[in-house]
Each structure stands twice: as structure tokens, then as C-alpha cells.
Amino acid sequence: MSALPFMIEMREMSCIIVGGGEVACRRVKPLLETGAKELVVVAPTLNEELLRLQREVGFRWERRSAVVSEVFLGDMVFLCTNQPGLHEAIMENKAPRQFMYLADDAGEGDFYIPARINDGLLTVSVSTAGASPSYTKRVKKEIEHVLPENAGDELDFLQKARRKVLQTDVSNEEKMALLKEISTSGFLQDEWREEKFEERLREIRR
Numbered sequence: 001m002s003a004l005p006f007m008i009e010m011r012e013m014s015c016i017i018v019g020g021g022e023v024a025c026r027r028v029k030p031l032l033e034t035g036a037k038e039l040v041v042v043a044p045t046l047n048e049e050l051l052r053l054q055r056e057v058g059f060r061w062e063r064r065s066a067v068v069s070e071v072f073l074g075d076m077v078f079l080c081t082n083q084p085g086l087h088e089a090i091m092e093n094k095a096p097r098q099f100m101y102l103a104d105d106a107g108e109g110d111f112y113i114p115a116r117i118n119d120g121l122l123t124v125s126v127s128t129a130g131a132s133p134s135y136t137k138r139v140k141k142e143i144e145h146v147l148p149e150n151a152g153d154e155l156d157f158l159q160k161a162r163r164k165v166l167q168t169d170v171s172n173e174e175k176m177a178l179l180k181e182i183s184t185s186g187f188l189q190d191e192w193r194e195e196k197f198e199e200r201l202r203e204i205r206r
Ligand SMILES: C[C@@]1(CC(=O)O)C2=NC(=C\c3[nH]c(c(CCC(=O)O)c3CC(=O)O)Cc3[nH]c(c(CC(=O)O)c3CCC(=O)O)/C=C3\N/C(=C\2)[C@@H](CCC(=O)O)[C@]3(C)CC(=O)O)/[C@H]1CCC(=O)O
Pocket: 026, 103, 104, 105, 106, 107, 111, 112, 113, 114, 115, 116, 126, 127, 128, 129, 130, 131, 132, 133, 134, 135, 136, 137, 140
């Protein structure tokens, strides 16, 4: 295994998707959700779902076929057509520091896509390095069952609380102890957690 998992901030990323079928559509959806800076789809046709997304959410569609001599300049290029020879040729024209994704042979591209579970600020991703996407899907379902039920809500609370704790003028040990305490399920499930937290904050400030 030579791939490192990391989270990438999409705000400043310009993305080009080549192809308009099912795999292209699976790549476009999260890019729209994360608000990539620019999203261009180059394809002679779009499947029904992509047509709907283009109408309802919006992205630029260059309605044409990509050709082998083509050089794309986006930060991320997703090659998702059913033409492996075209992908190979476009890969040869890769710009410096550009990330290229290859749908038909993900291991040969610069990155591949894990399965994802999202609940607000919580993200879990699962990958088997392409060994078995079906197995990935199964493991994802199993993980979904063991995650905290209200992770999204709990993390909204913890994010705000953590900022307050870090701004408080007390020792690092006291800050760490409080951060640990408020992240426990017992603390988070207490209906008076906001009040309890403010009280604990006052205590350590004394
Ligand atoms: C996780 C998920 C995310 C997503 O796509 O959003 C995902 N595939 C999903 C489902 C799925 N894909 C396929 C099946 C059919 C059964 C089977 O093959 O098992 C099913 C199952 C189904 O649909 O039920 C077919 C398939 N997939 C790839 C190839 C090409 C190849 O192997 O080279 C082929 C054969 C193409 C052909 O027929 O020619 C390749 C990749 N698929 C990946 C991700 C990347 C590695 C993930 C990992 O590391 O495990 C990787 C390597 C590349 C990438 O795309 O980055 C999503 C889970 C859905 C969910 O989240 O619920």
C-alpha cells in the first residue's frame, strides 16, 4: 500500500471531469457538495442524473468529445470516459503538480476515492485500495451501525466548546482534561451539557 489518506479542502480547487456517464456522475456529486471553486464537465452527452444536477445545482458543461492531444489545466482532472486509450494519452500531458484520477485503472492515477460516511463534521472513509469495492461497501454499512447516533449535533457542540476552552487562561493540563471530559458519551448525552460545560469552565478559571 503506497497511498496516504488525507482530507483535502476543495474551496480553491478547479476540477475538470472528462466523461458524462455513471462514474463521472459519482465524482461530480461530492464536488458539488463540497463547493469546489470551479467544476467543468467535458463530454458529448450527460446521463439523466448529471443533466438534472446541471439544471438544478449548476456546473459548466463543455458539450464535446475530448481528444488525445488535449492538455487540461485544472488542479484536479477526473478521467471518467469509457475510452482507456484517451485517458492514457491525456495522462501523458499532465501539467506539473496536477492531480489526475483514472476511473478505469485507479491505481495508475494520482489518487482514488474511498467510500464515505458523513454526519455533520464527522467523516469516516473506507478503502481497500481498490481490492474490492463491494467489500468496501459492506464494511461501510457495518461501521454505520456502530457510530454515535448524534455525532453531527455532538460535534457542533464540541467544536464551539473547544474554542472556548482553548481561549481560557489556564494550564494545558487543565484544558486537555476538560476537552477529554466533554467528549465522553456520558457528558454529551446529559441534557444539561451546555450548563454543565459553562460551570466546569468557571471552575477551572477560578
Ligand atoms: C467506495 C466506492 C465509492 C464511489 O465510487 O463513490 C467505490 N466503488 C464503489 C462501488 C462499486 N464499484 C464497483 C462495484 C461493482 C462490484 C465490485 O467490483 O466490487 C461497486 C459496488 C456497488 O456499486 O454496489 C465497480 C468498480 N469499482 C472500481 C472499478 C475499476 C477497477 O477496479 O479498476 C470497478 C469495476 C469496473 C468495471 O466493471 O469495469 C474502482 C474503484 N471503486 C472505488 C470506489 C475505488 C476503490 C475503493 C476501495 O478502495 O475500496 C476505485 C478503485 C477507484 C475509484 O473510483 O477511485 C463505491 C462504494 C459505494 C458506497 O459508498 O456505498
